[in-house]
Structure formats: C-alpha cells, structure tokens
Amino acid sequence: MDPIKQLREWKIPTSSYCAAIRYLNDRPDLIKCEYERLVETLTGVRRQYEDLREARYAFLYLVQETIRKSDNTDKFDMAEMLEYAEKCAHKLFLEQSWHWAVCEEEVKTDSSGKPKRKKGAKQVEALRIYNENVDEGKAKIVELFMSELDMSKAGATTYFYNMKKKAES
Numbered sequence: 001m002d003p004i005k006q007l008r009e010w011k012i013p014t015s016s017y018c019a020a021i022r023y024l025n026d027r028p029d030l031i032k033c034e035y036e037r038l039v040e041t042l043t044g045v046r047r048q049y050e051d052l053r054e055a056r057y058a059f060l061y062l063v064q065e066t067i068r069k070s071d072n073t074d075k076f077d078m079a080e081m082l083e084y085a086e087k088c089a090h091k092l093f094l095e096q097s098w099h100w101a102v103c104e105e106e107v108k109t110d111s112s113g114k115p116k117r118k119k120g121a122k123q124v125e126a127l128r129i130y131n132e133n134v135d136e137g138k139a140k141i142v143e144l145f146m147s148e149l150d151m152s153k154a155g156a157t158t159y160f161y162n163m164k165k166k167a168e169s
C-alpha cells in the first residue's frame with residue numbers, strides 16, 4: 001500500500017510533515033504496542049522497542065521522512081526510511097539527554113529517618129488492621145495500631161473509634 005495513502009487513512013495530515021507531527025504530538029493516548037503496530041503496517045518491518053519513548057519517536061520520524069520524501073518520484077524504501085527514523089530518534093536521545101531525565105520524587109522522612117506514609121495511607125492501613133482483627137477486641141487493635149502504625153496510645157484509641165465508625169457505615 002502507498003504509505004501516504006495509509007497515513008491519510010489514519011487521519012494524519014499529509015500536507016506537510018510539520019502538520020503531521022503537530023497532529024501526532026496531540027495524541028498522547030497511543031501506547032508502545034500501538035506504535036509498533038503502526039510502524040509494521042507502514043513499513044512491513046516488525047520492531048520491538050525498548051519503551052514508549054523510543055517507539056513514539058521512531059514513528060514520528062518515520063512519518064516525517066515519509067511525507068518529506070513524498071515529493072520525490074522514486075519508489076519508497078520503507079525499511080531504509082525506518083532505519084533512518086530510528087537513527088534520528090536515537091541521536092535525539094543522545095544529544096538531548098537532559099530532556100529525558102527523570103526527576104525523582106523527594107522522599108519525606110519522619111524524625112527517626114523512616115519514609116513518611118502518603119496522605120491517607122495510614123487510614124487505609126488502620127482500616128485493614130481493624131477489619132482483620134475486629135474479633136480480637138479493642139485492646140488488641142489499639143496495640144496493633146501503636147506497633148504497626150507507630151502511634152501513641154491516645155492516637156491509636158482515637159483511630160480505633162474512627163475505624164469502628166467507618167466499618168459500621
């Protein structure tokens with residue numbers, strides 16, 4: 001099949017490669033296996049990419065190169081164009097490695113240096129403890145809250161009554 005015709009079937013604008021890339025950049029809903037399927041449909045070459053980023057940019061460069069070469073009257077060599085697209089994507093990752101850096105989330109710690117739970121995590125854990133030990137009685141549950149959730153006796157007692165209300169509702 002004619003690659004330009006295929007791009008049009010996918011509703012990708014083919015008037016310019018800038019329009020095509022702009023359109024595809026507004027489609028963050030595609031996942032890695034879909035990009036791999038699109039590459040295979042367009043080129044006849046099956047590829048397995050390491051991650052979504054690699055698959056996405058290889059496809060974007062392939063579309064760009066396909067539209068750019070559509071002005072030429074030569075027959076498309078889609079395998080060659082795919083190889084070129086993958087080289088461009090790889091070069092982009094190497095030259096702009098700062099752009100792909102992942103910012104690690106700061107881990108907040110309590111006074112003893114242990115990582116703090118995320119908001120609401122203590123309540124979820126407390127409800128689980130309560131439900132699993134409801135037959136054990138108040139004293140046992142309060143003791144479990146104190147040891148497993150690092151609570152004072154007063155805090156654990158308050159949590160006991162709150163979890164009791166939650167479980168009853």
